[in-house]
Amino acid sequence: MSAAAARPLVTVQSLESDMATDGAAANSVPLPDVMRAAIRPDIVTFVHGQISKNARQPYAVSNRAGHQTSAESWGTGRAVSRIPRVAGGGTHRAGQGAFGNMCRGGRMFAPTKIWRRWHRQVNVTQKRHAVVSAIAASAVPSLVLARGHKIEEVPELPLVVSDAAEAVEKTSAALKVLKQIGAHPDAEKAKDSQAIRAGKGKARNRRYVSRKGPLVVYGNEGAKLVKAFRNIPGVEIAHVSRLNLLKLAPGGHLGRFVIWTKYAFEKLDSIYGTFDKVSEKKNGYVLPRAKMINADLARIINSDEVQSVVKPIKKEVKKAPLKKNPLKNLNVMLKLNPYAKAAKRMALLAEAQRVKAKQDKLDKKRKPITKIITYFCCLSMHLRFWVYLYFIGSLLLVSQSRASLMQPGWKLPCPVYLSHSVICLLQEEASAINSASKSWYKTMISDSDYTEFENFTKWLGASQ
Structure with a gap:
């Protein structure tokens, strides 16, 4: 060929x-x-x-198809759809839906017409x-x-x-x-x-x-x-x-x-x-x-006639500069604004001065801690300890009898095991607290080394 x-x-x-x-x-x-x-x-x-x-031949369904029956809707209130239903009785057809495209024996949706644009x-x-x-x-x-x-x-x-x-x-x-x-x-x-032929065409005069x-x-x-x-x-x-x-x-x-x-x-x-x-x-x-007599575009471009008049290939590659954010890069910001470094330093110094002034102001408002305040703090802690012991002793006396308390290894409600000597000490302290009145408070003061008023005044004067 x-x-x-x-x-x-x-x-x-x-x-x-x-x-x-x-x-x-x-x-x-x-x-x-x-x-x-x-x-x-x-x-x-x-x-x-x-x-x-x-060459198409028009086709359509009969305009009477699906409507050749006597049917009427039953209306609402009967717990069934409103589709028209076949009248009569004595057959399964009675009461069945009719006319609609969703019904058996009904018409199709949008029946085809022969006046389509074929x-x-x-x-x-x-x-x-x-x-x-x-x-x-x-x-x-x-x-x-x-x-x-x-x-x-x-x-x-x-x-x-x-x-x-x-x-x-x-x-x-x-x-x-x-x-x-x-x-x-x-x-x-x-x-x-x-x-x-595959399909129904074999039965429609198109067999092979x-x-x-x-x-x-x-x-x-x-x-x-x-x-x-x-x-x-x-x-x-x-x-x-x-x-x-x-x-x-x-x-x-x-x-x-x-x-x-x-x-x-x-x-x-x-x-x-x-x-x-x-x-x-x-x-x-x-x-x-x-449009083109010769469709081989690559041959036309690479031909000597075209290559002799076109510009030579540019071999120099110019790298595009990397754009940096001056708000995040200080060196780039200094190129744009040389005063940026001084301005940033002044802002930092001003912030430090503001923080220092605020701290000094708060320090002036705070009162100094004296020995009298320390004394009352210690006294309150001492009282708190003895009140706690009084509370524990009261609970022990009320909840248990003396005979049960005398048994060694008795178990408190809390997960703490007390020895026999500790239990006896708690019992004595609790009984002393119950019988004490004004003398109990004087005893507490004597334990704190402030029995005499002169000693207290001397200590107070020395601290001042």
Whole structure:
């Protein structure tokens, strides 16, 4: 298979039945401009999806479906829903819900109508662009292979055969033609792929499905090859002036394997025009010009012509400075404000002076601790100790008898074990406290070494 589709001439494949003895010039035709048009899969997909809707048949449910029963709501107050219910009795149907889409035997929600907008109107120029893109894609071997066609034995693309193919009448002769040009494996692939359709379509006159084979395009009206090729599975036939996008790009996928007759191939320029000439058949139509003649952008940029005029590559890399916050970084703040260090120091000194002044003020308000205050503090602690002993002794006398208290190892309510000598001491102190009056207080004072008033006055005067 030859390589590029942008060559100026295309070889016409001769058949065994072709009796022409023309020279080399007669066996080649110039490549039409439509084969070099821009390939737009987006336009092809959109147009295919729109025009494929024009074959839809309207469908709808009956406008009486779900309402052919006598039913009326029971109203509120009966602990059941307000849905209409079938009247009557003597059957399970009586009392069942009706009419609603949630009811058995009821109508559907939003019943379908036949006046839906089934078909779509597509711009004529847009449809022509889609057909042109599909024709151009059929000349690219990679796209044809990607679509799944078996073209390994095909001599070249686009594949053009002599006009003798239009005179073929028998299907057996048509199969010989396919074998001569290397298109028979693709037809066999379509034949072997026939299978029963999945789903309900098999019962709706769409029982079998199969892959697509080659598309044969002829140019003369009433050509005999129509009856010869129409019975081969997967092979389709189309007239060059009535090319259909649904056949050129089945499913909206570019790359259909197309077999052209010489006469049909020569008529492409007159039907679709060129990049500079308006079409003769389609009023005012000119082929869409591509944005780029050469789509290899990397090759264009790296070419010597472009690299010789562009600026050289900048190898110097300038590192962006790291932005630092001057409110957190003192060195950055000093660059912006050299007085910031002195201001910060003055603020710290002022704060220290304020704290010191506050502390001095509090110290002046505090009164000094004298010996008389110390004496009363000690006296209060001494009294507190003896009162505590009095309280313990009272509890012991009230709760237990003297005989039980005399037993060694007696257990207090608290987890403390007292020896016999300690218990006797507590008993004596408690009895002394109970019998004491004013002499008890004098005894406490004598224990504190303040028995005589003179000694106390002397100590008080010495402390002052």
